Amino acid sequence: MNDIVIETRNLTKYFGKTLALDHLNLQVPRGCIYGLLGRNGAGKTTAIKLMLGLLRPTTGTATVLGCDCQNLTPQIRQRIGYVTEGHRLYRWMKIGELAKFQQAFFPGSWDDKLFNDMLDYFELSKKQKIKTLSNGERAQVSLAITLAPNPELLIMDDPTLGLDTAIRRQFLEGMTEHIERQGRTILFSSHILSDVERVAERIAVIDRGVLRADCKLEEFRAAVKKVRFNFAEAVPGQVDIPGLLHSRQNEKELELTLIGTTVEQIDTWAKSAGATYHKDIDMNLEDQFIEFTAPDTNRSLFQWEEIK
């Protein structure tokens, strides 16, 4: 069995003259929860829609479950669960009707017990109309109808967008429960970093259409750091340290955001620059993401992997 579930090669998409995705090369291994991160308009939805054959690439290819994404057969689609951005469902249907409609497309694999259990868990009734549901409830229905057929691969486009913290947590718990079943893979896009931190094993960061990072979450957490240097005299004008993302300075203090720079490299530079004292500043994933995707930076994962 192939261990790569999704693979994209130089996937590029232009909308008119606008470059939405630029040579995306991505590999999603089987059985992992993969977070696709990026700011609004970074190209996450475009990437997902290209993978599902809903958009046509300008250049490049993508394979999903071993099948070219532009020719996904109904059999392959049956193995892929897709939660759309904004949980757009048929508003006029009741939850029960929607489930029945969805069930028709998954003969043999629809798990009615799982669907009912999820509805119970989310405290929803089959008689409720979709149009009367809140955003959060619609997200829960969307997750339930996507998980009930036991898809081998679950692709979710910003599933927690617009949900409150409690419902987001419920949603993520439902999702992670799914992954515990053997061989299931989840790819989800998000710009809510706490969600990603909670569940993702690997992450890819897309910034203005370009893939800037593709690694394990803990590798990213360890790689992006901020260090504050104090100087007895003026801060040096030229900062020449490997993995520099950007710097901020005042009179006798210099704050550097670095990626993939080792402790030895930091110590060596501090000595050579004449710093009297330096210390790491705590950063959560959100801080790291913001620093990493700041407009004036363009360093990528591959560079810091080489530095390492």
Added chain:
Amino acid sequence: MRFFALLKKELCETLPWIVLAAFLLVFCGAIFIGEYTRQRRGFTEPATISPRSFVRMDTFREEMPLRDIGALLLYTSCCLGLVLAVRQFLVPSFLKTWAFTIHRSVSRTTILLGKFAAAIIALILSCGIIWTLFCWYASKPGLFQMPLRQRTFAEGWIFISLGLVVYLGTVLSALSTARWYITRMFGLVFASCIYMLLLLQTGLALCLATIIVSLVILVSQIIHTFLNREF
């Protein structure tokens, strides 16, 4: 099973419009026939007509209410075709439900066929059956001065087919991603041309041929557009 699930969904979505069109036809048709019957009764009983009444003899020609219902049928089927296309192809774009519809274990062709089948069923249910019922009622002896002609019945079905042409023309325009003021209008303009052409035609066979050719052109264009469109 999957096709029927799609068909059922499409029919449920368009049900209000099917009912509305059927109601409009039945209601107005009943008024036309009722009015005709009332006038005819008045005409056949000269005592009830005032000496000053102006009665045009030519208004009592055969099938007069069916002619009116035919005209109503033409507008209803064309409007229904337009509304069905908007409901099936334009509304999902606004509600952004296309991705949910497209990503399922059926081919895009099946999804399209489900929509087409629902539109045809809708036109038959709301226009075809009611037209047939009116014609059946009109063919009852003693109601009209002359028996119902088959041509009148066939003309009604040509009007219903024209509704299908309008539906497909609107679908093509709705599916197009070009700007409204350029090639996107092709479908609607094409359907309008066919509409004009048919109203100018007198031969039934020619009308039928025009309808068939236009349907083939529109369906082939729609299939090509739908299979290649981005959602």
